[in-house]
Amino acid sequence: MTEMAHGTVVVQSGEAVLPRWWRTVDRVTIGCILALFVIGILLGFAASPPLAERNGHDPFHYVSRQAAFGSMALVVMMLVSMMTPQTVRRLAILGFFAAVAAVALLPAFGTDFGQGATRWYSLGFASLQPSEFLKPVYVVFTAWMVAASQEVGGPPGKMVSLFVTVVIVGFLAMQPDFGQAALIVFAWCAIYFVAGAPMLILVAVAAAVGGAGVVAYNGSEHFARRIDGFLAAEVDPNTQLAYATNAIQEGGLFGTGLGEGSVKWTLPDAHTDFIIAVAAEEYGLVLVLVIIALFATITLRAFMRLIKERDPFIRLAGTGLAALLALQAFINLGVAVRLLPAKGMTLPFVSYGGSSLIATGILVGMMLTFTRSRPQGEIGDILLTRHR
């Protein structure tokens, strides 16, 4: 009975799935996710009626869709987080090949919805953005490859994953969707870094990304305008960025009050990419800081749990997923306050968007799986296994 005294989690064969899940899963993170979801619905009530009106729907069309997709996302998240890491890995690898195929076939079968970039499949009742679903499964694939390469006599996983990354980034850049491409590259870097990458290679990757940025700046007018807009001291007062900045200023500490904000009438992306501007205007800095704190908590807790993780695959996959979530949130928030150049990216769980919500549900579900507490070869675990 010594092991009990050491506070170890005991693997009891025959323990029911749900109680064990509840005991081992990170309940604080689940709480944070639920809080974000509720905030998202709350902001949807404020941000989306103008758009619904413009598109000829009833005022809460987007809110009800958000609630439906969000609930689906939460269910998916719970279900995924109940699986074992092995099951998650197997399903994710299968999903990975499907998602890559879907992204590759976009130029042939996708639509651009008049927005200039072919990123979606139109399913009639909803649209599907395969690159959203690609991100979580890509992380699992990469983690699997890199972890396998560390085994004695394992496959050359790092090279394989690097090659796959380059191919996927190529597909995404063709759409063009530089935001998702950047997220993919970043996820690979994070995984590789934690897997013990030599600093030299990371510096090289940073240089390559910088070089690609310079090429894109010179080659793409769209890209160059974004960067110029970011670097210019003065904001053109008729851009989304200026409206967002204005909204944050209007909001002040405690906001203009429910329904009093005006930015949602001028910002076309008020319910997606600039949802934080609506939050800042109507609820003030307080709610923004709460949102930031929620994301920070989720990120921090994931990393703290992963530090204890002994299995390299689980550690790397968890790292990649947590980094992806945190980075996406950071980019969305950073753009609104002009810390980063303008780049459309949804705020996970808060922004409107069916594909994005469900894909984030899968992502967080996987992250929860990988951060569930399990025997980690600490002294108690060792004793336990040796007595078997």
Next chain:
Amino acid sequence: MSLRTPLRPLARILPARQKGENPDAIERENLRLRHEAQRDKMRQRAESRLILVALCFMIAFGAVGTRMYALATSDVEEPELVTNGASIVNTRADIVDREGRVLATNFVTNSLYAHPHEIIDARAAADGLASIFPDMDADALHRRFTSETRFIWLRRYISPEQEQLVHDLGEPGLLFGPREMRLYPNGSLAAHIMGGASFGQEAVNAAEVIGVAGVESEFDEVLRDPARGDAPLVLSIDLSVQAAVEQVLAGGMAMMNARGAAAVLMDARTGEIVAMASLPDFDPNARPRPLTDGEAADSPLFNRAMQGVYELGSVFKTFTIAQALEEGLVNVETMIDTTGPLRMSGFAINDFHYYGASQSVEDVLVHSSNIGTARIAQMIGADRQQRFLGQLGFFQPTAVEMVEASAGRPLLPSRWGELSTMTISYGHGLSTTPLHLAAGYASILNGGTVVTPTVLRQDAPVLGERVVSEEVSQTMRGLLRSVVTDGTASFGEVEGYAVGGKTGTADKPRTAGGGYYEDRVIATFAGAFPMYDPQYVIVVTLDEPSETSGPEPRRTAGWTAVPIAAELIRRAAPLLGLRPTIEPLGAYQLSSASQ
């Protein structure tokens, strides 16, 4: 089993072998231990790196939070242009016509904005504004005036009367910013040439005016150049002639039930466009929005004279005959076989009327024989025809100084074979703008040198490349004069001005599918006056005219475009300073030309 890992891997295997035990289990155990040791080492390394990554994210989130705090506690600023330093004053030059009459100028007015925190009585201000500006909603304004906003745009520019009314509200929170707006005092006159202007960068105390179409856009930088001073941009347009042309054309278009109409009046020697009109038109002071669907030509913004490419029909016969004379292939008396129909690769060329088995070149033009012209084109051949039409500028958009000019790119046949040569000789299979046609007629009739159309006033004749000789030019004047005196354009006679020209009636191509409409035509008259010494070239084009005074609708150019052209000349010629005179005898020397 012990927890201790042996120092030497084989230390346990060798004794085990001696004892006859299976060493594989021990080897597996060793492997597992090594594996675990490696994992632990990696975990240690990963631990520090994970902490580093987590730290990075915390710094990032912290930065966002700090920045949010800094933004949220700062104040909303009024938009002020810092980039230009001083305020934007009258930097856009006026545009005047060839006589110096104002076509476009600047007008100082005010923009209207509000500082809600300075508004004393929001209800009264909102109600007052709503009564001055009927499209404003009092309740919405009141809501905005009572919000936390510190700055609201209300109007980009208001009239002096509206300004006075707002003043009379006596509300200190309603403020005016000086605004310079572009004013076209003549309204819709020469609308397509002027184009229009709108605001670029805006601030409270000034706004940039930028050209969006026509000469305003083409010469935007020139007009904004501060080094110009007060020097206006001088156009070749004559305002009074332009007004006459637009008025007559509008009346004619209504009378002929046409869908659209265009007219060009051009100086035959310099290529200056004295008047150019396209109907329906618009008021550049309030440019309509471009159409988002349907045909571009349906928009009043569309300049039919310069952007519309049409198959213009028999007016092209002039070029075929001029070239045949120039090449020495025929003279005006040469008899041409006009028995029809003329069959060519499954395509039959017919004439409207039958005038006998053969006609002289003069009669081919006067009676507008398709068969005769096609036979002459066969003598010329595709290569020479292409070179000639190319010289006259029919293969390129006109070089006229307006941004829309490049839209008027002629449509050429994809394969220019013998059949194309024959149909193009009488104006089918090659689509050009009325402006191209005017320049082509000017080049043939002014003595034989190419003119380039321009909207800027020229102070001296512009001599281009020679296309036909002086003699051929003279002969063509005589032939075209005969078309009016004896031929299809008999309604074109204006006493004292010796009008000459050629008609063209072309079936409109169907918009969907191939082939042509049977009851929709483009009717054109192209000519010049006075014919013994052509000063001005005129082109009138009607889109789908039908003249209904007779028992059945008449659509040919002789009945539709020609009377309008005659009326235009009757009105414009005196304004242009031409006196009615008696035609000098033997002015055209028909027989002496060629061979």
